[in-house]
Amino acid sequence: MSRPTIYDVARESGVSIKTVSRVINDAPNVRPATLARVRTAIDLLGYQPDPAAQRLGGGRLPTVGVVVDSIADPFFAQLAAVVESRAAAVGMDVLIASTGLDEERLRSQVERLSRRGVAGFVVAPFGDPAAVAAALPSDVPVVVVDRPCGTVGTDAVRVTDEAGAYEAVRHLVDHGHRRIGFVGRTGQFVTLADRYRGYERALREAGLEVDPTLVETRAWTTEEALPLMAQLLTRPDAPSALLAATPMTGLAVLTAQQRLNRRDVALVVFGDLPGAELMTPPTTVVDQQPTALAETAFDLLQRRLREPSAEPLDTVLPTRLVPRGSGELRPRGAA
Amino acid sequence: MSRPTIYDVARESGVSIKTVSRVINDAPNVRPATLARVRTAIDLLGYQPDPAAQRLGGGRLPTVGVVVDSIADPFFAQLAAVVESRAAAVGMDVLIASTGLDEERLRSQVERLSRRGVAGFVVAPFGDPAAVAAALPSDVPVVVVDRPCGTVGTDAVRVTDEAGAYEAVRHLVDHGHRRIGFVGRTGQFVTLADRYRGYERALREAGLEVDPTLVETRAWTTEEALPLMAQLLTRPDAPSALLAATPMTGLAVLTAQQRLNRRDVALVVFGDLPGAELMTPPTTVVDQQPTALAETAFDLLQRRLREPSAEPLDTVLPTRLVPRGSGELRPRGAA
DNA sequence: CGAGGCGTTGACAGCGCTGTCATGCCGCCC
DNA sequence: GGGCGGCATGACAGCGCTGTCAACGCCTCG
Numbered sequence: 001m002s003r004p005t006i007y008d009v010a011r012e013s014g015v016s017i018k019t020v021s022r023v024i025n026d027a028p029n030v031r032p033a034t035l036a037r038v039r040t041a042i043d044l045l046g047y048q049p050d051p052a053a054q055r056l057g058g059g060r061l062p063t064v065g066v067v068v069d070s071i072a073d074p075f076f077a078q079l080a081a082v083v084e085s086r087a088a089a090v091g092m093d094v095l096i097a098s099t100g101l102d103e104e105r106l107r108s109q110v111e112r113l114s115r116r117g118v119a120g121f122v123v124a125p126f127g128d129p130a131a132v133a134a135a136l137p138s139d140v141p142v143v144v145v146d147r148p149c150g151t152v153g154t155d156a157v158r159v160t161d162e163a164g165a166y167e168a169v170r171h172l173v174d175h176g177h178r179r180i181g182f183v184g185r186t187g188q189f190v191t192l193a194d195r196y197r198g199y200e201r202a203l204r205e206a207g208l209e210v211d212p213t214l215v216e217t218r219a220w221t222t223e224e225a226l227p228l229m230a231q232l233l234t235r236p237d238a239p240s241a242l243l244a245a246t247p248m249t250g251l252a253v254l255t256a257q258q259r260l261n262r263r264d265v266a267l268v269v270f271g272d273l274p275g276a277e278l279m280t281p282p283t284t285v286v287d288q289q290p291t292a293l294a295e296t297a298f299d300l301l302q303r304r305l306r307e308p309s310a311e312p313l314d315t316v317l318p319t320r321l322v323p324r325g326s327g328e329l330r331p332r333g334a335a
Numbered sequence: 336m337s338r339p340t341i342y343d344v345a346r347e348s349g350v351s352i353k354t355v356s357r358v359i360n361d362a363p364n365v366r367p368a369t370l371a372r373v374r375t376a377i378d379l380l381g382y383q384p385d386p387a388a389q390r391l392g393g394g395r396l397p398t399v400g401v402v403v404d405s406i407a408d409p410f411f412a413q414l415a416a417v418v419e420s421r422a423a424a425v426g427m428d429v430l431i432a433s434t435g436l437d438e439e440r441l442r443s444q445v446e447r448l449s450r451r452g453v454a455g456f457v458v459a460p461f462g463d464p465a466a467v468a469a470a471l472p473s474d475v476p477v478v479v480v481d482r483p484c485g486t487v488g489t490d491a492v493r494v495t496d497e498a499g500a501y502e503a504v505r506h507l508v509d510h511g512h513r514r515i516g517f518v519g520r521t522g523q524f525v526t527l528a529d530r531y532r533g534y535e536r537a538l539r540e541a542g543l544e545v546d547p548t549l550v551e552t553r554a555w556t557t558e559e560a561l562p563l564m565a566q567l568l569t570r571p572d573a574p575s576a577l578l579a580a581t582p583m584t585g586l587a588v589l590t591a592q593q594r595l596n597r598r599d600v601a602l603v604v605f606g607d608l609p610g611a612e613l614m615t616p617p618t619t620v621v622d623q624q625p626t627a628l629a630e631t632a633f634d635l636l637q638r639r640l641r642e643p644s645a646e647p648l649d650t651v652l653p654t655r656l657v658p659r660g661s662g663e664l665r666p667r668g669a670a
Numbered sequence: 671c672g673a674g675g676c677g678t679t680g681a682c683a684g685c686g687c688t689g690t691c692a693t694g695c696c697g698c699c700c
Numbered sequence: 701g702g703g704c705g706g707c708a709t710g711a712c713a714g715c716g717c718t719g720t721c722a723a724c725g726c727c728t729c730g
Contacts, residue, residue: 057719
């Protein structure tokens with residue numbers, strides 16, 4: 001009739017429920033013969049433990065919480081998709097929670113999921129490092145992705161932000177650019193600050209000065225960035241190339257160019273864009289490898305779930321410059 | 336120390352746990368004075384019920400399950416984002432599960448979430464209607480989105496697929512096209528079959544014959560579609576316009592065109608594309624309004640959660656043709 | 671040969687909540 | 701005034717599982 005419970009399995013295999021519980025949880029000290037018998041009964045009845053009961057009886061749910069700005073963002077959607085698929089493979093569920101850009105909401109969402117009993121988190125945090133550290137739970141494993149925010153003591157996966165941006169700007173310099181702008185809000189995100197540092201270093205090493213008027217750090221959403229971009233691009237001393245620090249700002253730059261009907265400004269975007277290959281010219285990007293990031297994050301989470309006291313790992317994945325056209329444009333009037 | 340339980344609230348407010356339970360669940364028959372007292376205690380202690388315990392004690396979790404092909408798909412990502420935000424507003428969580436294009440997996444994912452105790456589903460099903468009907472749970476409210484698959488007895492939200500496709504093809508005809516192709520796998524998806532019907536009707540009404548060699552129904556992913564598209568576009572009697580039945584196939588068409596370095600084929604894509612405005616020419620689409628779809632789906636779910644025996648509603652949302660350029664291209668050699 | 675130890679198993683008490691049913695109380699009716 | 705019905709509340713038994721601890725071998729060692 002109804003779903004079988006642990007009692008049914010126990011009766012079927014002639015042991016106590018506790019032994020069944022041991023088998024379910026891969027606990028040691030079960031005689032192989034008993035183990036086999038219980039396993040058979042489980043298969044026979046199609047038994048599956050009730051997660052709610054497991055949790056109530058002291059444990060956590062076989063669930064991982066994914067906390068990101070917005071899963072409508074292609075980068076995070078990709079991340080969530082990979083985590084979901086990996087989780088499903090090991091019988092875990094995925095709870096998603098989006099925070100927008102609200103630090104308080106980051107905190108409340110994490111707390112909500114934690115109370116909900118998730119076994120672990122994959123979080124892309126932002127904002128003040130101290131606030132982030134306070135928001136993250138101490139009793140549940142957390143893997144911080146993409147934006148380590150100076151968190152310590154937790155596993156983290158991120159990309160070589162500084163180096164990626166450096167490489168991108170270097171690429172632009174190599175293509176003859178001298179006036180290179182930077183777009184992207186750096187305040188709330190440690191990651192973006194790193195990218196900015198890479199930008200700065202590349203300029204410095206090329207013997208170029210940083211012109212603060214070419215650095216636009218107020219933009220986050222496309223809507224915010226649009227007017228700022230339009231303004232930047234129509235200046236008499238407009239930059240001949242731009243580094244967009246995020247896909248969103250990249251889109252803003254592209255849209256602004258489109259509106260102004262211009263295609264002469266070289267552009268490298270940090271983070272891949274859906275349809276980037278189809279743009280005119282195709283957009284050169286610094287690939288963040290969201291898939292690899294997500295895989296690594298999930299691996300780290302699993303590892304910590306198994307060995308809760310393992311040394312925290314800060315994994316740094318390389319980025320990859322993907323030249324597609326927009327980053328190879330030469331400045332106007334150049335050879 | 337630890338989180339307060341219902342007992343703490345009961346003690347604090349001088350009532351039994353049962354009364355607290357009543358208050359939590361908005362049950363009737365609680366004297367206003369008692370209600371207020373309990374509410375105060377709840378606020379004071381910051382009490383929040385433990386979902387696992389609630390579920391174990393007979394109920395379902397305040398959770399909605401979202402089951403889609405892949406949340407990496409921008410359309411579903413958008414859908415999930417909206418559902419998540421609406422759910423959060425009423426204190427519910429969102430569990431996501433992706434099915435790929437595997438009918439068996441649709442079934443198993445739904446069952447898993449159901450066992451997990453979700454209170455309701457938002458599902459984008461596919462495949463054989465009978466199989467879908469069998470896969471969907473009968474004891475948990477389900478709202479079917481985007482692809483009603485002939486399901487009966489459940490709430491559904493969808494768009495005017497036939498009419499949307501009709502309008503698109505009509506649009507192409509009005510721009511002088513006579514050889515108009517259709518791309519998109521129609522087999523597994525009722526929705527796509529509807530779109531095909533709209534395509535056919537528009538041709539018929541325009542006095543044009545359906546040329547089956549211009550109809551490509553084998554393509555689903557971009558990878559699959561690419562070679563087929565390349566072949567289609569390079570034929571001597573190639574179509575001068577295409578209707579792509581899904582965003583994915585739309586991307587395939589665009590990519591194929593790009594590879595072939597062609598921009599002369601008019602294109603309307605069913606479903607919006609990220610970055611569509613930035614293409615050359617910007618892509619004309621039939622907007623499915625994922626946000627409205629998701630909002631409506633969530634509303635329906637909430638309604639059913641409240642009134643489980645309400646009459647099932649089959650909501651049909653209008654589509655919107657968004658001319659952006661690619662659909663307004665005229666055939667070569669036309670006036 | 672008995673004590674001690676370890677590997678194996680089970681009994682049982684919760685976990686925090688909800689459903690069922692019982693209880694007490696008040697107002698109403700005949 | 702006694703009886704009845706309805707509202708407000710509480711006592712209590714689970715829900716399905718896990719943690720704790722005790723019990724029961726059996727093997728080893730002195």
